[in-house]
Each structure stands twice: as C-alpha cells, then as structure tokens.
Amino acid sequence: MINTEIIRKDFPMLDNKKMAGKPLVYLDNSATTFKPNRVIDAINDFYHNYTSNIHRGEYELSQKADNAYDSVRGIVGRLINCSEKEVIFTSGATNSLNIVAYSYGLQNLKEGDEILLTLAEHASNVLPWFDVAKRTGAVINYIPLDEEGRLTPEGLKSVISEKTKIVAFASVTNVLGFIADVKELCRIAHQYGAIAVVDGAQSTAHIKTDVKDWDCDFLAFSAHKMCGPSGVGVLYGKKEILDAMVPFTYGGGSNARFEADGTVILKDAPEKFESGTPDMEGVIGLGAAVKYISSVGLDNIYEHEKQLRDYVVRKIKELGNVEIYNEHGDTGIIALNVKDIFAQDAASYIGSQGIAVRSGNHCAKMLHNVIGVTETIRASFYFYNTYEDADRLVEALKNCTIENCIGIFF
Amino acid sequence: MILREILLDHYEYPHNHKLTDSPDFREAHMASESCIDDIRVQAKIEDGVIEDIRFDGRACTISTASTSMMTDLVKGKTIEQAKEIMDNYFAMIDGREFDETILDEAIALQGVSKQANRIKCATIGWHGLEKLIAESEEDNDGK
Numbered sequence: 001m002i003n004t005e006i007i008r009k010d011f012p013m014l015d016n017k018k019m020a021g022k023p024l025v026y027l028d029n030s031a032t033t034f035k036p037n038r039v040i041d042a043i044n045d046f047y048h049n050y051t052s053n054i055h056r057g058e059y060e061l062s063q064k065a066d067n068a069y070d071s072v073r074g075i076v077g078r079l080i081n082c083s084e085k086e087v088i089f090t091s092g093a094t095n096s097l098n099i100v101a102y103s104y105g106l107q108n109l110k111e112g113d114e115i116l117l118t119l120a121e122h123a124s125n126v127l128p129w130f131d132v133a134k135r136t137g138a139v140i141n142y143i144p145l146d147e148e149g150r151l152t153p154e155g156l157k158s159v160i161s162e163k164t165k166i167v168a169f170a171s172v173t174n175v176l177g178f179i180a181d182v183k184e185l186c187r188i189a190h191q192y193g194a195i196a197v198v199d200g201a202q203s204t205a206h207i208k209t210d211v212k213d214w215d216c217d218f219l220a221f222s223a224h225k226m227c228g229p230s231g232v233g234v235l236y237g238k239k240e241i242l243d244a245m246v247p248f249t250y251g252g253g254s255n256a257r258f259e260a261d262g263t264v265i266l267k268d269a270p271e272k273f274e275s276g277t278p279d280m281e282g283v284i285g286l287g288a289a290v291k292y293i294s295s296v297g298l299d300n301i302y303e304h305e306k307q308l309r310d311y312v313v314r315k316i317k318e319l320g321n322v323e324i325y326n327e328h329g330d331t332g333i334i335a336l337n338v339k340d341i342f343a344q345d346a347a348s349y350i351g352s353q354g355i356a357v358r359s360g361n362h363c364a365k366m367l368h369n370v371i372g373v374t375e376t377i378r379a380s381f382y383f384y385n386t387y388e389d390a391d392r393l394v395e396a397l398k399n400c401t402i403e404n405c406i407g408i409f410f
Numbered sequence: 411m412i413l414r415e416i417l418l419d420h421y422e423y424p425h426n427h428k429l430t431d432s433p434d435f436r437e438a439h440m441a442s443e444s445c446i447d448d449i450r451v452q453a454k455i456e457d458g459v460i461e462d463i464r465f466d467g468r469a470c471t472i473s474t475a476s477t478s479m480m481t482d483l484v485k486g487k488t489i490e491q492a493k494e495i496m497d498n499y500f501a502m503i504d505g506r507e508f509d510e511t512i513l514d515e516a517i518a519l520q521g522v523s524k525q526a527n528r529i530k531c532a533t534i535g536w537h538g539l540e541k542l543i544a545e546s547e548e549d550n551d552g553k
Contacts, residue, residue, distance in 0.1 A: 342470040344446050348528060360446050374468065375446055402418065406471055409521035409528075410414050 002296065002304045004386045010036040010292075014384060022354030025389045030174055030202060030333055030380035031358055032224045035289070039228055042288035046281040054280055055253060069280055072287035073270070076234055079290050080209040080219065086242065088235040088270040089283050093201040094124040096220030096235035097168075099273060100197050101128035102248040104218070104241070105166065111137030114163040116194070118143050118151050119366040120173040125199040125220075126366070129168060143169070148328060149176045149370045153184040164194040171219075172203035175364045175378060176326040176371075177333030179207060182214045190215070195241070201225055205382075206305060206331050208298045211236055223282065228289030232282030235273070242269035251275030301383040305332035308381045312390040319398050325371045332381030335371075338400045343375035345405040346397075350377070352408040353396040413518040420475035420515070425482050429466045436545055438538035440467075447473045447531060451538030455546040458489050463539070470531050472522060477535025479516040489543055496536060503532050 008014040013034040017024040026034065052062040054069045073084035090096045105128075109115070115129050119142055133140050144155045151169055160167070167189040171182050186196040195217040200209060204219075205226030211219055218237050224230035237245070247254060247266070254275040258264040266272040293301065309332055316322050316336065325335040338346045347359035357379045361367065368374040379393055429437075435452040449467030453460055463481045480499070484492040499516055501508040505523040522532040 344470040344528075344531070345472075348525065402421075402471070403414075406414055406417050406421070409417070409472070409519070409525065 002300050002383050004304075004384060007296065007384050008386075010038070011384060012037065012040070019354045019356065020352045025355040025385075025392045027379040027381060027385065027389065027393060028356045028358050029382035029385075030177075030225070030362075030378060032230065033205065033227050033382055034384070035227055035229065035285075036292050038292050039285050039288045043229060043281045043285040046284050053277055065280060068284050068287075069278075072283050072290075075287045075290050079294060080204070080236060081212045082236055083239065085269060086211075086236055086239050088237065088242070088273045089278055089286075090220075090233045090235050090273075091231055091279065092222040092224070092233035093199060093220040094222075094233075096218075096233055097124050097197070097199060098128045099235055099248065100168075100218045100220070100237075101132045103245045103273075104195070105129070105132040105138075106135060106248070107246065109133075109136040109138040109165055112163065113138040113165040114161070115140050115166045115168065116143050116156070116159060116164055117141075118145055118169050118173075119369050120145060120149055120151065120176060120178075120364055121168070121170060121366070122174050122199065122201065123363040123365065124201075125168055125170060125197075129166075138165070143167075145370055148178075149173075149326070149367070150178045151180045151185070153181055153188055156185055156188050160188060160192050160194065162192060164189070164192050166197060167194050168197035168199070170199040170202060171209075172200075172206060172331055172333075173364070174202045175333070175335050175362045175367055175376065177202070177329040177331040177335075177380075178326070179203070179330040182216060186215045186217075202331070202333070205293060205301070206298070207302050217241055223286040223289055226289055227292055229279075229282045229285040232279045232286050234286075237269070239269065242273075245269075245273075247273050247275065249273075249275050253277070296383060302331075304383045305381055306330070308332060308385060308387070308390055309334060311387060312379075312381070312393060315390065315394040316397060319394065321400070322397050325373070325376060332385070334379045334381075335376045336379070336397075337373065337376055338397060341400060341402055341405060343377050345402070346400050347377050349400050349405040349408055350393070350396045353392070353399075355393055355396050357393070416515050417471070417475050417518040420478040420518075421471040424465075424474050424478035426464045426485065427466055427478065429464055435462070435464070436542045438541045440534050440538045446470070447534050449473060449477060449534060449538065451477065451535055451542065453539065453542045453546075455489070455542065460484050460487055460489070460492055460543075465535055465538070469534070472519070472528050472531035473534050476516070476519055476522075476532045477538075479514075479519070480535050480539060483514060483516060484539060489547070492539070492543065496540060499536060500533070503529055 011034045050064040052065045073087040077084045189196040197218045198216040200221040204221040222233040254272045256265045343359040437452045441448040447469045451465045454462040498508040
C-alpha cells in the first residue's frame, strides 16, 4: 500500500505548485515524471562535492566519481535482473533503440529478412527500423493487434516465420498502456530464431522487469520516466550478443588502444558502447531513482496505479460525454476524448483547470489504424497521484464543453 | 455578437471551407508545424489579387476559426492589402500593437497571445497564406 501523503513530501514539484492559478494536478507521467529529493540531491552532490571525469583520473576525486558511476550498473542490474556487464548507459530509450537498430540491425540483417513491429509502437521503435530496413533490404511487417489494440502471443504466432529476424515491441504501450506477455512473445520469437527487442520506456517504472525470466535480447528504457533525470537511459543486452556487436559511435572511453595503421582494440561491453564522457551526474541520478522506486516497491506502484485507473475509469464512464479508448488497460495510462471536441481544445481547457494532460498522437502515429482516431487526450497516473487528482480530472472532463474550451481565450 | 460567439461560429460553421480541384488555385499543405493540425489552404491569385481562397483539414477550434477568419479578410484583396492584414494579425498574436480596425472579427483571437502553446494553432492557416503569396510573387518575378 502506498501512502501518498507521505510519498508526496519527497517531491518538490508536488509541494503546493500552481498552474493557471489552480493547484497543480500532474497527469502527464508517461511523458516524464517528477523527481524526488533523493535524486536531485544525488545530482547536486556530484556537482557540489566530487565533480571530475570518470575512468580517466588517478586522483581520489575521480575515483569517487568512478565508484558512484560504476555502482549504478549494479543497481540497475538488480532492478531488471541482469549482470552489470549487460547495462549500457545511453542518452535514453530512443538512443538505446537506435543502438540496437544501427549496431545489431545493420550488422545482422540482409535482403529479405523480416522485422516485425506493431502499429502501437512509439516512433523510436519504428523509425530506426524503417531506416535500417531501407539500408539492408529487410522488410517491415506488423503483428496484428487484437480488437482492443493489445499485442498478443496469438497475434505474433499468426505472422512470424523463419524469415523473421527481429521482433520489436513495447512491454507497455505508450497510448493504450497494455502490458504485453513479454516472456511468451520472446519465447515465440526465439522459436523462429529471431531476437526480441523490448521497448521498456513505459514499463520499467511501472511493473516488475526480469530480463532473465522474460529472456528478451534487448531492453531499452529512460531514466526520466522513472523519477530520474532526463538525458540518460539504459540499454540492456544479453552479454553474448553485446560481445558480438560493434558499436556505431566511436571515441574516447570505448577503446583500449588504436594505432596509425587503423588498428583499434575496443574495450569489452558495456564500455565499448559508451564513447565520450557520459552523462555522469545523470547516471548517478538514475541510480538514486532506481533505489527510490525500489524502496517504494514496483508491486505497490502497480497496485496503486491500477486502483486509481479503475476508480477514474468508472467515474469517467458515469459522465457520458467521454469516450475511453483503453477501458481495460493495465497501467495508469488512460486514452480518451471528450465527445465532439478536438483533443487539443479539450487538453487546453483541462490545463486551464490546473491539470496537466497530453493531447495528440503521442508519437504513436500509426495507432490511428487501430483505434480509429488520430488524436487523443492521455492522462497518465503514477504512484504519487491521489484520488483527489482523479476527481479533479473527472470534474474538468465534466465541464469540458466547447464553450468552455473557447472561454479560456477570453 | 460577442467575440466568443464569433469564434465559436467560425469553428462550427467555417467560411470558405471547401477545397477545389481547379488548376487555377495554388495549395499549401500545412502539416509539419505540429503533429496535430493538418490543413490545406488554396488560393487563386491573379494580377496581384487574391480572387478566391479556401481551406480544409483536421484542426482544432483555434486553427479552424483563425483560418476561416483569414479567408474572409483577404478574399478579394490585393497582395499588398493582404500583407498589411497579416502583419497586423501576427502583431496581435505576438502581443504587440496592432490596428484593430483592419482585423475585423479576427480580434476575437486576441486572447491567444496569452496562451503560448496555442499560437501555432492561431497562425497555421495564416502561414499557409504567407507561403502562397510568396510563391505567387516568385513566379511573377520569373516572368
């Protein structure tokens, strides 16, 4: 059980902030989350007390930075159940997925090979594959989703073949918030000799991740969606796959030595993928964030989100003027529209009531083929949201008439 | 009518809201400014006069109403007159001084200047017109 009254004290952004003159209700957690003091303090501590470059200095300050930075691999490893050698720090889930596409994909795909995606994927798990397909002659196909927009093992089974080399999908989708059966999907992919690439941007902070149990080959996620800083993320890859991959960015830190004749000796994974001075304070902040959400407990987080979602969905349905596109979603994400009102107009009105929600297509630009609309409002709850937050949203939706949407401009 | 009714009216019953296949019209497809609005503006510009102008597409209240008002304001005007209207409109949306008498009903959109995240909505159709005028001027320079 989560006591939001206590939890909220950890977050400066939840301390009596106002928006449009009203107490702020933040329901855009799928876009980014607020940061607890422990994360902010960890980053400040690096700036205030031990700023130095990692893996380069023989002096005490630099060793302190080395230890702080390197220890985060283990912290992340314990969160997702992998070895620290399998944790690559990146600039975020987008960067992580691009590494998979351009390092693994370009190296291993050839003409006629198939990449399987879904129409619910975020741009960052689609566009790199479009480009890699173009360069290699591989083809992209889509796993059919069920009538609610859910990715199922049956859907994958209906299209996968020996030609399939990559199956890439989100463990939790970013508009509909369905949890995929990652373990079963990976098992099916492996049965056909394909690798499974999991976009965990919307799942790592919301449900338990166990890459060993899932048996996924890659997992990508971002720190800022899990109470950590922006600009940093993780790519998990199975050790043997990482060892066989060559990086697609080069520079300092990733190599042991190089010579004028072009000889380069790369370091082992994960270092060979981390050229250049990394986002050190970001990684340290990520470590603090992982510790923080682990202390709250992912089971508790999931349970809280689920209870809030069930409550708010029930309340919204009573209104009658709102269409929900993922009534049976699994996480704190609710996709909806106020009937006959353009999503952006409604979101502006809701914003004028102090409530932050997102409108648009949420970078899942192919999803309209499934849900039949291009724009939705997305309200996304997290463990620090309360029933009062839910009530405020319901109230704003109730009053969301076209007159009120226009009224904000006068 | 009070201003908010004017705005609502232009949204619910937009003027000049029908595209044409006529080859006499130029078209600007405005879809890259944001991932939400997607409109087309068409204008028939001859001898420096905007003889006809139309639009359609997927758009919010502000995009629809602002483009509808724009078509009313510039239809039948010379390019020079249209430019003066545009300058004043953009000034209003930027929160700068402008001539109210020139903008007629479009002053209903003055409040958008205080909602920074909706300025793109209030200008998308107008930028379409700007593009069409620039293209027509380039063509004439080439002649």
